[in-house]
Structures are given as structure tokens and as C-alpha cells.
Amino acid sequence: MDKVLVVENLHTHFFTENGVVEAVEDVSFHLEKGEMLGLIGESGCGKTTVIQSILRLLEYPGKVMKGKAVMNGIDLLHAPMDQIEKLRWKTISVIPQSAMNALNPVMTVGDQIVEAILLHEEVTKDEAIKRTEYLLEIVGIPKQRRKSYPHEFSGGMKQRVAIAMALACQPQIVISDESTTGLDVLTQAQVIAVIKDLQKKMDLSIILISHDLPMVTAICERVAIMYAGKLVEWATTQQLLNNPQHPYSQGLLAATPDINNLDKVCKSIPGTVPMLIDPPKGCRFQTRCPSVMDKCKQQVPVMRKVQEGHYVSCFLGG
Template sequence: MSLLEVNNLKTYFYTLRGVVRAVDGISFHIDEGMAFGLAGESGCGKSTTALSIMGLIKDPGKIVDGEIIFEGEDLLKKTKEELNQIRWKRISMIFQGAMNAFNPVHRVGDQIVEAILYHENISREEAWEKAEKLLEMVGIDPSRAKNYPHEFSGGMKQRAMIAMALSCNPKLVIADEPTTALDVIVQKQVLDLMKELQKKLKLSIMLISHDLSVIAQMCDSVAIMYAGKIVEYADAISLFKEPQHPYSKGLINSFPNILNPGKKPESIPGQPPSLINPPPGCRFHPRCPFATDKCREVEPHLVNIGNKHFVACHLIGG
């Protein structure tokens, strides 16, 4: 059984300018102990998907349809109190720019202790011991729990954030652009740490990134999102070796290729569309070099082209 199953999720924002269809009917699943990557340009709906799973969509946003099944139960049918019990304890999240989320006037250890005490009925001393153990687990000397955030480097702050996300022994960790502000070497160290913890703690991870190299290093399966929809979904090896959707190919070509260092990255021409008035038919058609009349009129749906590799493009599998 999947740990998390998202079915036909639709999250819209009702703004004065119109309805923003940020997430428009996406489905995917994450099995226990597996890492799933959600990739795409910024504004495609990745973070909104994460916030929907966490139950953190705020006005004027609303989940208008779909199911979010976690450990066999639909989170969208839970009360606020029930969700509070699941959020952070069973599913935790590392937010974009999270390393700047530490309060500068409190010691790092105290902030982890507060997160632990919010969900666990243990003494402050026990929580402090646990915070020290968590810091040790992410490669930080436990004595540094007494330090203030400004005494930590960027990489250490991000490690401490990971420790905080693990403080209540979650089953699933959602990491939204967890390495974006870090230099390449520290980025690799943080990803290696996440991989190591995933194995050790049998964690499931949902990794959100615009950077495909980050997803390629970490994930077992990948979905590529474009303008609120998933356009391709497969295991990571198939998707990176043999991408099928023109947008996935463009996205992969827009990053340096370590297997072919002589090849220059090429950006995808044009801009992602407005999600208030997305183009009819295939939403990628204004930027697609292969677009036909059918693409401009008929929306393509995800089709299994074999081996659980799904693609939404009229040119493929139809």
C-alpha cells in the first residue's frame, strides 16, 4: 500500500483577477521508504501541492476536489484538530528558505525543544536530550545546541532544520527546494545526509525542486509539472534517460549534463502561461515546437506508455 496517494487534486485561488488554477487535477503516490520528486519551473504548482498535503492552504485558496490519502485515510476529511495531530508528527515539511526560519534570539536547541514539546508529552530535559541526539544525527556536534542561529553556517542551519523536521519521527518529509540557497558542495552534503537519513529511518520523502540534478540525485520516481498539471510521471531512471514529453526534454536540456559536459544548456523559449486563463488544449502548446491543431484544441491526458511511464502528449502513446 502507498503511504501517500494523491488523487485528482485541485487547489484553486479565488482572486480579484479571477480563479488561479494552481493545481489542476494531479495524481501521484509515494510508497513507504521511497523518494518522490516533483519538478517544474517556478509557479507551476509544486509548492501549492505540498501546502495542500500539509493542510496549509490559506484564503483565498481552496482545495476544490480530489483526495489526499495518507496511511489509508483521506486527509481532506479530517477535522482541524485531527490534522494538527498528523501535521509535523506524521508528515513534516522543510520549507523553501527554511534555514532563515530560525528565530535569531533563541538558541537552536531551544527551538528544536519547542517543536518536540508541541507534540510530545515529555519533560523539557528529555526534549533537550532528544534535540541534542537529533543534531548529532544530522552531523552537528550536540554541544552546538546552545548556540544561536547566527553562529551556524548556512549548511549547518539547513541540517538543523532537517533535525527539526525529524523531531517527531515523521513517516513522510516534504522538502521544498531544500538546497536552493546553498553552494554546490554544501548542497551535495545536505542531499547525501537526506539520503542517508531516508535509508536509516525508512523515511518517505517528497522532494520539490526546479533543479532536476537535485531530483536525479535523490529520487526513485519523478513527476514533471507544467502549469498546474503533471505532464510526465515515471521512475527516475526512465524519466531522465528517456524523457518523452517535449516539456520534460526541454527542462532536462536546460540544465548542464554531467554525462555530456560539452553540451550547452538551452532554455525553453517563452514563459509559462497564466493560470487564470491557461491556453486551451495542451497548456504547453504555445511553447511547443511540435504543436498541431489538435494540441491547440484537445487536452492530452496521461497515458501509460509501458512500465508505469505516463505521458500527457498527443504525439506519444496515442
């Protein structure tokens, strides 16, 4: 398949008064045309920082130290800023985590989508309104509701509006940044179903950022696991579920309830993600790993191939 986004050796640091936070270290992955890729990890593992780096949305004191993020032959990390601004929305867009904060409370939802279309495309206002009504309908909102204000919508409906807005300029790539966090379980399922349906209808390439492993493995073709700023495992969904290699991946799966096995006892991963201002030497997971070895405390494991399409950064495993 064609690769629509290739990220190589991304390093992002935050320069604080207390020291340098190594938020993202040597992260590489790619997104294929028409696929949904899950980016998984606990809070503080660097998932959102990866996306902010790619889209050049980092603010001081954050800085991309090195790496590449190539889309359509353009390195997003080094291209002129005016070129990046033209690519946002039209080629790559984001569904934000909190639609409540993303939507302007004093504008109708329709006007906000129309504004985005007019800003990035040469169309008439009537054409923008028609597209807005179409987008609202495909995410399950009656087109006449374009004249409603955000406060007139439920949380789930606001999130649908945010999805419609992300699709306003017909992008190739959509990044869903924890877009169901804060919603109830039923509404989460409805929003994810909308995203999955749109992916098929519009041949979208989607990066789904989440800490919800069951949801991601249910709808994504491939999964990338991040821990403490590093990519620790990269596999197809079936490879991850059937043969997880990294102890962190194994721990996440062990902590996941299984409705097909009600006798399963979920086990939490002890400890917390380390502070990246002073990360552990060697493997960053070594302070929580049940299988830690002496060399894990001294050497940094490199990403190695387990089988076709399956890679892991660990000294253990086959």
C-alpha cells in the same frame, strides 16, 4: 511496496480580484514507503501549492476545490482540522525552503527543537533534550551547539537544523520544499547527502520538491514532472532519463549540463510558464512546445500509460 500517501485528482484555485487562478489542476500521484519521490518543475508550476493543499496550509484566497490525499486511511483534505494538526510533525513534516525565515532568531536552535517535541509528544524535557542532541548529531552538528542561536550558524548549518527539526517527532513522511535553494553548490550537495543518508537510516518516505533536475534524478527513485499546475509526466528516474516522453521533460533534460559530455550544447525552453488566471486552451504547454499540433490547442491531453510505471499527458510519443 506500501503506499504511504495517495493524492487523487487534486484541484486548487486562488480567487483573486482579477479572476480565478487555476494553480493546480487534476494532479494525482502516490508516495511509497521508504522511497524518495522528486517533484520537478519551473517556478510557478504549482509544486508548493500541491504540498500546501495536502497539509491544509493554504491561506485565503486559496481553496482546494476537490480531490483526495489519503495517508494511513485518513483523507487529509477532508479530515477535521484538529486531527490534521496532530498529524503534522508527528506523521508528516516539512523541511522549509528558507531556514533563515523558519528559525526563531531569539531562541536557541535546541530550544526550538525541544519545543516541537514537547508540543507533540508526551515526553519529559530531559528526554526531549536528549533527542534534540541526537538529531543534531545525525545531521552533522555537534550536540553542544544546541545552545547556539540561529545567527551563529552558516546557511548550510541552519538548513541542517531545519532538517533536524523536521525529524523531531519521528515522522513517516518528510517533504523537502526547495530546501537547498539559495545555498552554494557545495553546501547543496552536503545537505542533500544528509537527507539521503537519513532516508536510509530512518526508512523515511520523502517528497523532494525542486527545479534542479540533475540533483533530483541523482537521488530519487521516481520523478513527477509538473507544468503550469498539471502533472505532465510520471516515471522512474531511469525511464525519464532514457526515454522522456513529454516535450517539457525533453526540454528540461536538453537544458541540463552533462559533465560526462562536455561537448553538449544546452538549449533553453523558449517562453515562460503561462499565467494561470487565463491558461491556454488545450495543452498548457502548447505555447512553448516545438512539436505542437492543432489538436494540442483545442483538446486537453489525458494521462496515459507508456509502459509499467511510466505515464505521460501528451498526444505525442509511444
